[in-house]
Amino acid sequence: GDVPPGAVRGDGGRDCPPVYPIKGNEQSMLYPTTASRSYSRTIPEYCFTTTSAAEAAGYSPAHD
Numbered sequence: 001g002d003v004p005p006g007a008v009r010g011d012g013g014r015d016c017p018p019v020y021p022i023k024g025n026e027q028s029m030l031y032p033t034t035a036s037r038s039y040s041r042t043i044p045e046y047c048f049t050t051t052s053a054a055e056a057a058g059y060s061p062a063h064d
Helices: 051-056
Strands: 007-009 022-024 046-048
Touching: 022 051, 046 051
Parallel strands: none
Antiparallel strands: 007 046, 022 046
């Protein structure tokens, strides 16, 4: 599928590139930020440049 604007596809690991710090979880359609408790354990399908880019792709903030 297409990669959303402002994003790169995750590589199957827990880390995102420094320029793409927002993790997008495709199953839940939530994104944790570096301040979220779930950030370190989230394996992202997409990594976004900003929260705005994640929201434009249909993701909502993780509330943790």
